[in-house]
Amino acid sequence: MLGIQIKFTSKIEEFVAHDGFKMSYGKQALGNEFFIQNTDILLEHGFGELEIKVQPWGNTVCFFPVSENSDLPFDIFAASFYLLTRYEEYLPHVKDEAGRFPVSESLAFKESFLKTPVVDIWAQKFKQVLRQKFPEMEFKKIEFQVESIFAVEHGFVFNNKGIIRSMVGWGNDLVKLHFHRFFDRIKSWMKIKKDPFDVFDDLVSLIKKHSLSTIFMFKVADFTLYDRNINYNRIPYRSNIKFVSDYAKIGLLLGHYSSQTLKILKKEKFRLENIIHYPLENVLNASYDLGIPEHFNTLAELEFENDYSMGYPDDLGFRAGTCSSYLFYDINMEITSPLQIHPYIFNSNVGKKYSSEELKKEIVKIHERVKNVGGTFRAIFKNEDFSEYYNNKRYYSLLKQIHEIE
Template identity: 30%
Template sequence: MQLLVYTPQVTPRIKYIFNFIFREVLRCDFELTSVSNQFITYNGPKFSYAEKPLNTELFFKANGLLLKNNIAEQDLAITDFGNERVPFAVANSALPFDIFAASFYFLSRYEEYLPYTPDEHLRFPAEKSLQYELGLLKTPAIDHWAVILKNLLLNKLGKIHFGSRKFEFIPTIDIDRAYNFKSSGIVKNTARFIRAIAKGDTERLSNMLTTGLGKKKDPFDTYQFLHQIHEKYGLTPVFFFLLSHKGDRNHDINIHPNDELLQQLIKNTQKVAKIGIHPSYASNSNVLKLKEEKALLDALLEKNIDLSRQHYLKLHLPKTYLQLIKAGINHDYTMGYASQVGFRAGTCTPFFWYDLQLEKQSHLKVHPFAVMDATLIRYLKLSPAQASMIVNELVESVKMVDGTFYSLWHNESLSETGHWKGWKEVYEKMMALSVVG
């Protein structure tokens, strides 16, 4: 029989988080009601979510967050739950914390609407997040809690149908610089050559000369390797291309979008992968530039591209998502941190963005990633061996809840040059983790 949930008021926030937990994560059909008599007389599996129970039913106490329609600092009462520290503690409830309020707080990125001190790129710092503070960032907490909720309901209410889902691995690749030396032009490469001589960088000099003479592939031309390893494990990757013309000169340094080599690369990649736009650093504050960059990719591939990931992960809520929607983007892959690995929104399950200012679910689907190559080497300063261990832990945490694991890599980090020596093996080991069993 269908699960019935009583709550005194069926708010947009309650609809949103209950739909996500039960339909998206647990694959369980349910109905919400605010009619107490309908709930009391119902003979099937049921529970209430309110300030106090109606009778002797299974009861989950609500802390009040989901009944509100404003954005304000919250009383984040912390309690212990197993070996975890969790927010929104409550008493006299089936669980010691409000699982639905806590999940909504994480998933909506509620804290990112509150005042905070941004990092150098004006991003919300991972270290300021509640998950980081509680030690929950490396766990898809919402998915984990949902499984606990499922087992509790089965134990207390008997037969409820829960569907199943399968672990999925989706590698994503950001192309900030398609090539290191090819298509860079004489002026730029001459300047690089002079700098390499001044620094005594013999490896860089050798790469420039051998690439220029056609004796060796450009170091950043790792596309054949990527296509082969993705095919080996039966994976469907997503490539995001930066197509910035006159962008931020310190951050948007890709080849000119009209370059024939770059355009051919994008067309060839489309044959073996999904393609998305990598909105430039400069476009984050200029929606017209965002639309221009997307239009270039649309025209090149003769189709509407509706996937994106922000360059430098420049995500400012709600502004960035509103701009993406205006530009015709339906799927975004920016949800993750630069300085820490883990699950920024508390989940490894794709979800529709909830606009806290309008108090409604949008049609923009968010695909959260768990790990980025630059995070491992630049921020956490890990060796390739240490990085592989962290990646393995993250993948296993997603496999435990049959979720979706998204990785974020760059073509250049597979070049086996400079500080990226040894990191190709990290990627190979990570791809092998896509195999279940």
């Protein structure tokens, strides 16, 4: 986040002899260096219950306080570690109805800093204090970015579903008196009207016009009770994937079972690679438990490079306290993974919780906070959000608001 090159030493004589910028992290300062007093958290093996007291630090909050001898009022490394590793998700906790870690169990939610990128703010305040101590120190400039992810579970709503599924859907429309859908279904089958969920031409046009940074995550799971996506062998679905891959990055949207089983995940990865004809690097778990740390270790084992699942599907905010990408760390194994975690802030599922005006106002506030720290505002949409069967004007408006385009 600060973009400074560092060198570590545990030799006191080497540290004392160094005449450049230096900082110590321990129980007491060794001289006139920049000193951060530590807590014991980063020295421990594994994890355990922690007593956490959140306190103010200027215009933000912090925790793990230390004595006044420290140049910072808290152990910034331990606090950042706690949030970035998702330490609290290793601990026993109540799960939601989908078996996930609920936002209501998080420290950030309980202490009302969920919608603030505290780790990035700490880094910026840390930089300011360092500059006061070392005015000549140079820092890398970081640029604000925006990225949208489109999760494609249902590539079509009417077409390419097979005779049985299509007839069942047709019958349901009649029974429920959904005559508009009933006739739209027939028009789609007869190619008179485009399938309402097939919005890829429109999205790609917007991407090309404004050079938007986007990733499309496609689901290619087997049909099950939980996964009701289009069969990956359907030619129109494969054609849409190939078409989109010419203009945006592609990734795998995990199915219910691939989020739990290595063998199934490996099979789905192979399927999508066979369609796009290049190694798959990106993955999104949009709906299921993140399974920390085992699931992330599995992704690394299968050579995924980028995961975009670090966020709450049902609330706005910063699950890991940051809007910056970072390498996953496994507390159990005490190793840093090569897997890059790219946190998201907004999932279109939260549209159910907010009115359009409320959601716009919340996004304006969070957008500004991310911009102030030079982070990345990452949002997740579904392709059906932009169909006529959803409030597509609302989601096009949100997409444009987030990317700051007209």
